[in-house]
Amino acid sequence: xxxxxxxxxxxxxxxxxxxxxxxILSLDQLFSLKSPNIYIWRASGGIGRKFYIKEGDxxxxxxxxxxxxxxxxxxxxxxxxxxxxxxxxxxxxxFLTPQxxxxxxxxxxxxxxxxxxxxxxxxxxKPEGIG
Amino acid sequence: xxxxxxxxxxxxxxxxxFRPEIVKRPIVVLxxxxxxxxxxxxxxxxxxxxxxxxxxxxxxxxxxxQANAAVFSSNYVLIHDFSRRFHHxxxxxxPKLETYSVDEAFCDLTGLDHIHNLWDFGKFLKDxxxxxxxxxxxxxxxxxxxxxxxxxxxxxxxxxxxxxxxDNMKEALExxxxxxxxxxxxxxxxxxxxxxxxxAWQFRNxxxxxxxxKMLTKVGVQIWQELRGNRCLEMRDVExxxxxxxxxxxxxxxxxxxxxxxxxxxxxxxxxxTLRKQDSVCFNINVFIHTxxxxxxxxxxxxxxxxxxxxxxxQISLIRxxxxxxxxxxxxxxxxxxxxxxxxxxxxxxxxxxxLFSQRQDDNEKxxxxxxxxxxxxxxxTVRSAACGTGTKEWTRRADFYSRxxxxxxxxxxxxKIS
Numbered sequence: 001x002x003x004x005x006x007x008x009x010x011x012x013x014x015x016x017x018x019x020x021x022x023x024i025l026s027l028d029q030l031f032s033l034k035s036p037n038i039y040i041w042r043a044s045g046g047i048g049r050k051f052y053i054k055e056g057d058x059x060x061x062x063x064x065x066x067x068x069x070x071x072x073x074x075x076x077x078x079x080x081x082x083x084x085x086x087x088x089x090x091x092x093x094x095f096l097t098p099q100x101x102x103x104x105x106x107x108x109x110x111x112x113x114x115x116x117x118x119x120x121x122x123x124x125x126k127p128e129g130i131g
Numbered sequence: 132x133x134x135x136x137x138x139x140x141x142x143x144x145x146x147x148x149f150r151p152e153i154v155k156r157p158i159v160v161l162x163x164x165x166x167x168x169x170x171x172x173x174x175x176x177x178x179x180x181x182x183x184x185x186x187x188x189x190x191x192x193x194x195x196x197q198a199n200a201a202v203f204s205s206n207y208v209l210i211h212d213f214s215r216r217f218h219h220x221x222x223x224x225x226p227k228l229e230t231y232s233v234d235e236a237f238c239d240l241t242g243l244d245h246i247h248n249l250w251d252f253g254k255f256l257k258d259x260x261x262x263x264x265x266x267x268x269x270x271x272x273x274x275x276x277x278x279x280x281x282x283x284x285x286x287x288x289x290x291x292x293x294x295x296x297x298d299n300m301k302e303a304l305e306x307x308x309x310x311x312x313x314x315x316x317x318x319x320x321x322x323x324x325x326x327x328x329x330x331a332w333q334f335r336n337x338x339x340x341x342x343x344x345k346m347l348t349k350v351g352v353q354i355w356q357e358l359r360g361n362r363c364l365e366m367r368d369v370e371x372x373x374x375x376x377x378x379x380x381x382x383x384x385x386x387x388x389x390x391x392x393x394x395x396x397x398x399x400x401x402x403x404x405t406l407r408k409q410d411s412v413c414f415n416i417n418v419f420i421h422t423x424x425x426x427x428x429x430x431x432x433x434x435x436x437x438x439x440x441x442x443x444x445x446q447i448s449l450i451r452x453x454x455x456x457x458x459x460x461x462x463x464x465x466x467x468x469x470x471x472x473x474x475x476x477x478x479x480x481x482x483x484x485x486x487l488f489s490q491r492q493d494d495n496e497k498x499x500x501x502x503x504x505x506x507x508x509x510x511x512x513t514v515r516s517a518a519c520g521t522g523t524k525e526w527t528r529r530a531d532f533y534s535r536x537x538x539x540x541x542x543x544x545x546x547x548k549i550s
Contacts, residue, residue, distance in 0.1 A: 036216035036223075036263040039538065044546040053549050063262050075547060080152035084547045099550050 031118055037063040039115065041075065043084065051086075051120065058121040059084060065116025068094070068103075073117040076101075079109045084117070132249065132272055133366075134238040135279040136221060136256055139267045139287065141234035142170035145213045146203045148265045149537050149545040157200035161188050164380050164529040165204055175200055204530035212538045216264035224259060229366045234266075237276060239366050253292035271295070276364045277357035278303075280313040281331060297360070304332035304358070314354045322346050335359055371409045371477075377402040378471020382529040384423060388461050391420055391470055393520035395453045398472045400515055403446040404506070406474055407499060412442030414476035416449055418456040423468035433460030442478055445495045446502075449474070450518050 009018060032038050041059040051073065053059075061075050068074060068087045076083050078101050085096035087103070094104045096111075103111045138144060142160040147153050157175035159168045167185045175181070180194050188202075195202060214233045222228045225238035238256070246252045253270040260268045271282025273295035285303060286293035295303045310320035312331055326342075328334045335358040337343065343351050353363040377398035385391060395418060406413060419434035437452040453472055505514045512519075535543040 036219040040544055041547040042544040043549045045548045045550065051549075055549075058544075059547055063265070066262065077151050082149075082151075082545065082547050084549050 031060050060118040061115040062118050063115040066113050075114040078111045132240045133279045134272045135283040136270050138234035140172045143172040144266050153201040160203045202532050204532045206534050208536045220263040249294045274360045275357040275362050307331040373477045374475045375402045375405050376473040380469045381526040384466030385526045394470050394526050396450045396518035399449045402474050406444045410480050411477050412444045412480050413474040414439050414442050416452050417473040418453050420467050420470040422465050431465045435460045
């Protein structure tokens with residue numbers, strides 16, 4: 001399948017829409033996939049029921065989003081493993097949920113926010129013609 | 132002012148980005164065919180049994196294992212992507228960037244008048260590289276390239292940033308050995324030592340310009356001027372290559388002409404792509420093959436060339452020419468360790484004359500265009516000449532410790548634990 005067709009005008013009737021041509025929507029652009037701070041990960045290890053994430057989903061991560069904000073989702077390195085979860089504060093203690101991993105300085109494990117989640121992509125089925 | 136930003140132990144640092152469990156372990160990266168150690172992190176260097184880089188791996192393999200070191204083959208795909216992130220980050224911040232090497236860049240700060248504190252700006256560059264490319268780096272800032280190089284060396288011994296100005300010039304240069312100055316080789320350093328010049332500070336303050344010119348030629352004078360804060364070495368753009376080579380040591384010795392022919396076809400495929408990318412043609416192709424000089428086996432070195440009356444960048448013509456040279460130079464019975472090709476007499480395509488008496492060489496121009504387009508879009512080698520072979524290749528490089536292509540292959544993305 002050739003998806004690189006470029007519309008160059010028409011040989012018959014002049015089209016009223018010629019002047020209104022816009023750029024094709026691009027997920028590359030929407031998620032800035034070419035920016036040096038953007039990384040693509042794959043979800044693994046079960047079903048993230050809380051966030052509707054399934055094994056194999058693509059997770060787009062921005063390294064610049066590394067200041068934890070309550071209620072936002074992050075990639076966090078805990079005990080040398082990368083986890084995906086939400087930052088939650090309960091009684092002045094910071095946790096990564098739903099794992100309930102304590103992240104503040106009194107935690108049992110060293111932890112570090114690696115980046116913030118920009119999007120989670122669940123590929124339901126690949127477009128026709130794409131291998 | 133010029134900033135030199137240089138990644139710390141780049142090859143080793145890249146390997147630990149998605150492997151946090153190895154960050155506190157010694158890490159070494161091996162050369163092609165896992166032959167020698169070409170990069171090591173600070174912990175690995177501090178082990179003490181690797182006298183220099185390029186230590187043969189087999190000599191220290193046991194000691195590395197005992198030290199619980201993480202060992203990797205060179206993953207050029209991964210390095211390339213992180214190098215892209217590194218340079219892209221600097222490109223976004225500074226007005227003019229010179230990509231000096233895979234892990235090193237000069238940034239011209241001219242025009243950034245709003246920077247009041249260069250130390251803070253250096254820290255900002257360092258933090259941005261860490262944030263975007265996950266790589267630790269050192270930043271040296273100074274009025275010239277040579278001084279920026281020195282500042283960078285000092286930065287790496289301190290907290291990662293060092294700025295040289297007129298105020299701290301003496302402090303920076305007085306203990307800096309003249310042999311470690313960028314561009315001063317060991318022979319030049321010896322000549323300077325004879326004049327009593329042992330440090331960069333002494334070289335800077337040496338007043339006899341004519342003597343420097345006589346001893347170290349124009350290059351020596353440029354370095355001397357740069358040490359005095361006078362810019363002589365300007366920011367450079369990437370120049371088009373006038374020779375394009377591709378060669379490789381084989382993973383194991385190969386004996387058959389067919390296998391060598393396949394390897395040469397692949398080398399030509401790679402080199403001719405670069406040639407077409409810069410819109411050039413070549414008039415000459417050199418081919419060489421040789422046995423392993425370090426083994427006690429019968430030795431042979433063969434080389435030859437073909438010239439083209441009209442310049443060409445057509446991979447089929449070039450592969451055919453390489454194979455004709457191979458017909459001339461191949462001798463059966465030898466175990467060949469290395470082969471390579473060199474495209475030379477490279478000229479811009481529009482400046483090359485077409486030979487009146489031969490058929491035009493670039494008959495496959497459209498074909499090459501389409502092949503390049505497909506390979507650019509779907510990945511290198513998606514379409515290639517059958518001459519490169521299709522089966523398992525014994526000659527491909529050995530890479531027993533190859534890491535994943537985490538950022539460029541959908542099937543090898545890093546994994547994120549969910550629950």
